[in-house]
Amino acid sequence: MREAKFRALLEAEEKVESTDWMPEEYRQTLIRQIAQHAHSEIIGMQPEGNWISRAPSLRRKAILIAKVQDEAGHGLYLYSAAETLGVNRDQLMELLHSGKQKYSSIFNYPTLSWADMGAIGWLVDGAAITNQVMLKRCSYGPYARAMVKICLEESFHQRQGYEIMLTLCNGSAEQKAMAQDSLDRWWWPSLMMFGPHDSESTHTEQSMEWKIKRVSNDELRQQFVDMTVPQADYLGLQIPDPDLAWNEERGHYDFGPIDWDEFWAVVKGHGPMNRDRIEHKRKAWDDGAWVRQAAAVSSAVAGSA
Amino acid sequence: MNVLGFADDNLILAQRLSEWVAAAPDLELDIAVANIALDHLGVARALLTHFGDLEGKGRTEDDLAMFRSERELTNLLICEQPNGDFGQTIARQLLFDSYQVGLWEKLAGSPDEVLAAVASKALLEARYHWQHSATWTERLGRGTEESNRRMQSGLVALARYVDEMFDEHQDLRRGFDERLTPVLDESRLVLPKDPFPRRGGRRGMHTEHLGHLLAKMQSLARAYPGVQW
Numbered sequence: 001m002r003e004a005k006f007r008a009l010l011e012a013e014e015k016v017e018s019t020d021w022m023p024e025e026y027r028q029t030l031i032r033q034i035a036q037h038a039h040s041e042i043i044g045m046q047p048e049g050n051w052i053s054r055a056p057s058l059r060r061k062a063i064l065i066a067k068v069q070d071e072a073g074h075g076l077y078l079y080s081a082a083e084t085l086g087v088n089r090d091q092l093m094e095l096l097h098s099g100k101q102k103y104s105s106i107f108n109y110p111t112l113s114w115a116d117m118g119a120i121g122w123l124v125d126g127a128a129i130t131n132q133v134m135l136k137r138c139s140y141g142p143y144a145r146a147m148v149k150i151c152l153e154e155s156f157h158q159r160q161g162y163e164i165m166l167t168l169c170n171g172s173a174e175q176k177a178m179a180q181d182s183l184d185r186w187w188w189p190s191l192m193m194f195g196p197h198d199s200e201s202t203h204t205e206q207s208m209e210w211k212i213k214r215v216s217n218d219e220l221r222q223q224f225v226d227m228t229v230p231q232a233d234y235l236g237l238q239i240p241d242p243d244l245a246w247n248e249e250r251g252h253y254d255f256g257p258i259d260w261d262e263f264w265a266v267v268k269g270h271g272p273m274n275r276d277r278i279e280h281k282r283k284a285w286d287d288g289a290w291v292r293q294a295a296a297v298s299s300a301v302a303g304s305a
Numbered sequence: 306m307n308v309l310g311f312a313d314d315n316l317i318l319a320q321r322l323s324e325w326v327a328a329a330p331d332l333e334l335d336i337a338v339a340n341i342a343l344d345h346l347g348v349a350r351a352l353l354t355h356f357g358d359l360e361g362k363g364r365t366e367d368d369l370a371m372f373r374s375e376r377e378l379t380n381l382l383i384c385e386q387p388n389g390d391f392g393q394t395i396a397r398q399l400l401f402d403s404y405q406v407g408l409w410e411k412l413a414g415s416p417d418e419v420l421a422a423v424a425s426k427a428l429l430e431a432r433y434h435w436q437h438s439a440t441w442t443e444r445l446g447r448g449t450e451e452s453n454r455r456m457q458s459g460l461v462a463l464a465r466y467v468d469e470m471f472d473e474h475q476d477l478r479r480g481f482d483e484r485l486t487p488v489l490d491e492s493r494l495v496l497p498k499d500p501f502p503r504r505g506g507r508r509g510m511h512t513e514h515l516g517h518l519l520a521k522m523q524s525l526a527r528a529y530p531g532v533q534w
């Protein structure tokens with residue numbers, strides 16, 4: 001009976017709300033996915049935060065601070081969406097810090113030049129949008145609604161990142177080389193953001209049936225490549241893939257094989273920055289414990305007064 | 306009026322505050338600190354540009370921010386002091402906000418119309434910053450023994466940079482005390498009187514901290530001079 005009502009909601013393309021009955025596995029899948037998404041937003045603050053102090057102009061510094069601040073806001077919306085499923089933020093933080101929940105592997109790569117602020121906006125926010133446009137149609141209402149606002153800001157980030165790349169590519173030879181180096185380092189990790197091939201992806205089928213996920217990993221990756229190649233051409237940059245070619249028959253770009261060994265190594269914690277990201281996060285959290293404790297005490301006092 | 310000095314105060318304080326982004330005690334504070342940093346940065350940019358116009362040598366905000374050395378920066382010493390722990394940061398912000406609210410109130414009536422316009426807008430922001438600092442001062446002061454101790458240490462560390470803020474504006478001292486004292490009383494904290502106040506920021510005589518801040522802030526701009534970003 002409850003099960004049938006849940007099925008009917010999905011069938012009718014209506015949203016499942018937190019007060020509706022839902023299968024326990026559906027709830028757990030959503031908690032895992034939304035938490036992972038929230039963690040990605042806040043761990044993602046670090047690689048870009050790394051360049052705030054050194055931004056080369058005050059205008060760029062202001063844009064970058066605002067961007068990193070947006071990501072913190074995305075983290076907040078998403079933790080709130082997860083909370084509607086019966087978990088709280090402190091629990092989720094604990095799962096992040098202990099490594100029991102993951103975040104997007106892309107943030108386990110270091111930001112080594114200013115051009116990385118461009119490449120991340122252009123490619124990483126670009127890949128995120130490709131994923132998230134689909135999530136606006138997710139069957140779980142609170143998640144879908146959080147994505148609407150987030151998508152708007154992500155497309156803003158993407159344009160800002162592309163504009164950094166464009167400025168570098170129109171600048172000095174050194175600046176253009178900086179942009180190319182950055183594309184070389186971020187291209188493949190960006191393609192990995194869409195996850196394993198459909199044939200290897202353990203969760204895809206069930207998530208598609210529940211209408212949490214609406215488009216498969218490989219289709220999303222293809223969309224991203226098709227969108228990005230002309231943008232790289234316009235910049236006059238070379239995508240680091242000798243197999244990349246337009247396929248007239250398919251109406252899509254063909255591209256070379258992804259290094260799945262690298263992908264799995266980073267997922268399992270052996271990327272260049274996995275340890276640093278979690279250590280930084282945990283240290284900030286631990287250093288702030290006395291502040292949060294003081295705030296809790298004083299709000300308890302205010303509440304009883 | 307010392308447009309460049311006011312610009313530098315906001316520039317250096319924004320740089321310090323932005324060091325908290327992605328390292329604050331919780332997400333709400335990451336957002337709040339970023340907001341406040343952005344406000345100060347906005348004021349700095351407007352005033353640097355205005356100073357460049359007044360000077361008439363064609364220097365832009367970035368020429369002024371990225372290509373002056375520590376002896377040429379004219380910010381108040383309190384602005385360049387390291388963040389320390391969150392208690393020390395809040396102490397610095399409360400002291401500076403309590404001064405800056407009065408400063409903008411005064412400058413909003415300046416005959417320099419650009420400065421007056423910047424001050425009027427900055428005044429609204431500064432009141433909000435002060436509110437944020439005062440709220441956190443009370444939370445930390447009245448929270449736990451540890452938070453009271455840390456906040457009090459912050460005040461002790463910064464007390465010697467207070468007098469300098471009033472060297473050019475003795476008339477702002479009273480308003481400063483009126484804003485500050487009730488908050489400290491309410492929070493079980495005191496601002497000690499330091500018998501050896503430090504001064505000299507306006508003349509480019511800084512603490513050793515500023516050089517490191519600038520080395521970082523200016524590194525990329527100076528590595529590739531003359532290009533667009």
Ligand SMILES: [Fe+2]
Pocket residue numbers: 041070071074150154
């Ligand atoms: Fe985001």
Ligand SMILES: [Fe+2]
Pocket residue numbers: 071125153154157
């Ligand atoms: Fe973003």
